[in-house]
Amino acid sequence: MIAVDAMGGDFAPQEVILGAIAAAQQGIPVCLFGDQPTIQKIIIERKLDISHLPISIVHTTQVIDMGQEPTRAVLDNLDSSLVAAVNAVKNGQCSSIVSAGNTGACLAAGTLMIGRTPAILRPAIGNGVPTKKGLAFCIDLGANPDSKPEWLVQFAHMGALYQQLFFSIPNPRIGLLSNGTEAYKGSKANKQAYELLKTAPLHFVGNVEPSDIINGAVDVVISDGFVGNIFLKTMEATGSLMQHFITQTVASSWFDTIWFGLRKSLFRRVKARAMYDQVGGALLLGLQKPLIVAHGCSNAKAIEQAIRFAHKVVQERMIEKFNQKIAQLADVIKPAAPLFSSDFKSSENLN
Amino acid sequence: MIAVDAMGGDFAPQEVILGAIAAAQQGIPVCLFGDQPTIQKIIIERKLDISHLPISIVHTTQVIDMGQEPTRAVLDNLDSSLVAAVNAVKNGQCSSIVSAGNTGACLAAGTLMIGRTPAILRPAIGNGVPTKKGLAFCIDLGANPDSKPEWLVQFAHMGALYQQLFFSIPNPRIGLLSNGTEAYKGSKANKQAYELLKTAPLHFVGNVEPSDIINGAVDVVISDGFVGNIFLKTMEATGSLMQHFITQTVASSWFDTIWFGLRKSLFRRVKARAMYDQVGGALLLGLQKPLIVAHGCSNAKAIEQAIRFAHKVVQERMIEKFNQKIAQLADVIKPAAPLFSSDFKSSENLN
Numbered sequence: 057m058i059a060v061d062a063m064g065g066d067f068a069p070q071e072v073i074l075g076a077i078a079a080a081q082q083g084i085p086v087c088l089f090g091d092q093p094t095i096q097k098i099i100i101e102r103k104l105d106i107s108h109l110p111i112s113i114v115h116t117t118q119v120i121d122m123g124q125e126p127t128r129a130v131l132d133n134l135d136s137s138l139v140a141a142v143n144a145v146k147n148g149q150c151s152s153i154v155s156a157g158n159t160g161a162c163l164a165a166g167t168l169m170i171g172r173t174p175a176i177l178r179p180a181i182g183n184g185v186p187t188k189k190g191l192a193f194c195i196d197l198g199a200n201p202d203s204k205p206e207w208l209v210q211f212a213h214m215g216a217l218y219q220q221l222f223f224s225i226p227n228p229r230i231g232l233l234s235n236g237t238e239a240y241k242g243s244k245a246n247k248q249a250y251e252l253l254k255t256a257p258l259h260f261v262g263n264v265e266p267s268d269i270i271n272g273a274v275d276v277v278i279s280d281g282f283v284g285n286i287f288l289k290t291m292e293a294t295g296s297l298m299q300h301f302i303t304q305t306v307a308s309s310w311f312d313t314i315w316f317g318l319r320k321s322l323f324r325r326v327k328a329r330a331m332y333d334q335v336g337g338a339l340l341l342g343l344q345k346p347l348i349v350a351h352g353c354s355n356a357k358a359i360e361q362a363i364r365f366a367h368k369v370v371q372e373r374m375i376e377k378f379n380q381k382i383a384q385l386a387d388v389i390k391p392a393a394p395l396f397s398s399d400f401k402s403s404e405n406l407n
Numbered sequence: 408m409i410a411v412d413a414m415g416g417d418f419a420p421q422e423v424i425l426g427a428i429a430a431a432q433q434g435i436p437v438c439l440f441g442d443q444p445t446i447q448k449i450i451i452e453r454k455l456d457i458s459h460l461p462i463s464i465v466h467t468t469q470v471i472d473m474g475q476e477p478t479r480a481v482l483d484n485l486d487s488s489l490v491a492a493v494n495a496v497k498n499g500q501c502s503s504i505v506s507a508g509n510t511g512a513c514l515a516a517g518t519l520m521i522g523r524t525p526a527i528l529r530p531a532i533g534n535g536v537p538t539k540k541g542l543a544f545c546i547d548l549g550a551n552p553d554s555k556p557e558w559l560v561q562f563a564h565m566g567a568l569y570q571q572l573f574f575s576i577p578n579p580r581i582g583l584l585s586n587g588t589e590a591y592k593g594s595k596a597n598k599q600a601y602e603l604l605k606t607a608p609l610h611f612v613g614n615v616e617p618s619d620i621i622n623g624a625v626d627v628v629i630s631d632g633f634v635g636n637i638f639l640k641t642m643e644a645t646g647s648l649m650q651h652f653i654t655q656t657v658a659s660s661w662f663d664t665i666w667f668g669l670r671k672s673l674f675r676r677v678k679a680r681a682m683y684d685q686v687g688g689a690l691l692l693g694l695q696k697p698l699i700v701a702h703g704c705s706n707a708k709a710i711e712q713a714i715r716f717a718h719k720v721v722q723e724r725m726i727e728k729f730n731q732k733i734a735q736l737a738d739v740i741k742p743a744a745p746l747f748s749s750d751f752k753s754s755e756n757l758n
Binding site for chain 1: 473538539590592618636646651
């Protein structure tokens with residue numbers, strides 16, 4: 057059963073509920089965590105019959121909003137939809153969590169309640185982004201701003217393992233997202249990570265720029281969580297800008313307007329290739345159980361896809377297999393002793 | 408006369424020479440700095456007649472390549488095309504510099520030889536990026552990775568002044584590029600800058616995500632140089648990805664292929680709105696003289712546009728007016744004393 061945080065996200069609870077119902081209609085058991093009267097009101101207003109669906113509701117009284125500082129938000133809202141959902145997975149009542157809410161709070165709740173995979177310093181958000189040659193697996197897409205060099209190296213190990221296990225890429229090419237391909241380019245943390253990655257047992261190809269990623273030059277992209285998030289969101293925003301430019305330009309000619317009307321399916325197909333809600337949410341790798349972070353602005357379709365993805369992750373035992381492999385590689389993945397102590401000190405940065 | 412670094416850029420010297428000749432044909436006096444035999448060979452091979460054009464060549468013996476550490480590269484290559492071009496502006500023989508070469512080396516040469524605008528801690532690259540409602544002026548687009556909070560505040564002052572002076576926006580809305588709009592989001596430096604910006608005499612609207620920028624929510628976008636560079640390059644790369652998706656999707660239908668062939672002008676118009684080489688190079692703000700950084704992968708058209716932009720900057724005395732205003736605002740722009748000392752210590756970060 058997938059635990060769904062019904063109150064998390066810009067369009068929650070309505071879009072989350074509709075997405076969860078759509079997933080349940082496909083036979084995926086779902087448990088909605090949130091304010092029961094609100095959830096039932098929406099179901100009644102929309103005249104939805106869920107009596108025959110594998111869907112249940114667990115009432116919670118608190119909501120973590122986007123503006124709250126993550127660790128504080130978790131500790132102050134133990135009866136929130138998110139914390140209750142995470143707790144249900146911790147206790148084994150549910151198999152995985154889907155939330156479109158506060159990403160930092162997801163990370164904090166996951167780390168504090170479910171726990172990290174042994175040897176992993178920081179869980180990180182990983183997902184495929186579209187390129188001209190398929191998908192590149194990008195990690196971290198937003199969990200860890202100000203990532204330390206040794207975290208970035210672990211992201212590389214996690215990304216490589218993900219591509220090996222689930223996409224059968226034997227020796228994934230790994231690139232470090234930077235402002236230039238030269239070794240001296242990048243932030244201080246990036247430059248230090250570059251040096252560590254050079255000697256790591258990975259197929260590290262060096263720094264990559266956004267155009268290299270789009271051209272399909274690498275299978276895994278490593279980045280600081282802040283930078284990776286800007287990268288992902290800029291791709292999405294630029295897609296919307298291009299659509300705007302095309303629509304405006306088309307509207308200036310009656311001939312194009314007619315054609316555009318006739319060929320709507322063409323642009324739907326273009327959009328489908330570029331759209332992120334087709335991929336569903338992103339996995340938080342480095343936790344003991346599956347936690348899927350959906351986009352804050354997810355609509356019902358995106359939530360449905362995220363739940364389907366969570367279902368697949370559970371069915372295929374992806375996180376179990378991933379963590380088993382991490383345990384086998386622990387000696388390789390663990391940074392040397394002095395780096396551990398620096399990580400320990402930095403635990404105040406959890407948000 | 409515009410000093411052009413003929414040897415800088417991925418497609419130098421050929422594309423730079425062709426771009427410079429195109430600008431000279433429009434009556435803009437240009438001086439090419441680079442290896443004279445190589446430059447003349449290209450001109451002869453292409454059967455170009457430059458005898459009647461306002462174009463001159465200054466022979467230099469060294470080239471700074473993209474892989475060199477910037478400050479070292481400048482100090483070790485005093486007879487390079489870039490350093491000679493910057494020197495010509497310093498001595499008053501030329502009025503401004505255009506280079507598509509090593510950005511870090513441009514910053515280092517500009518800072519060391521021409522000098523910073525008094526009160527400005529770090530020169531930064533600023534340029535307009537296309538949005539649904541015109542352009543947003545983004546600063547810093549690549550000069551300063553690991554920007555300190557007080558530098559970010561100065562970028563805000565410089566960006567606001569640029570929009571006031573040259574785009575007649577009386578009270579520009581300023582956003583800080585971040586991974587979320589909430590105040591707690593962002594890197595450590597961003598969060599500190601947020602606090603400083605809240606009390607600065609600026610129209611600071613808070614953190615902005617890429618979608619806010621694209622939707623035209625702000626007039627000025629502030630970012631760390633590393634992050635700003637990733638933002639800009641991701642926009643460019645995504646534009647190319649969308650074009651790829653459209654071309655591929657169109658090719659799967661004979662009807663669309665014919666229409667696409669007939670309506671090439673439509674996509675040219677879309678591209679023109681999104682293309683960055685139409686805007687020309689970006690200004691390095693915070694220097695005493697105009698230095699224009701063109702994209703490393705500039706073709707002849709982009710170089711021509713950058714030279715035209717440099718010419719406009721000189722004709723309209725933009726840097727003079729800008730620096731006069733900065734001098735008037737020095738007391739507002741200068742950070743408090745303790746911040747200065749931290750800047751002083753960090754001068755080893757110049758690259």
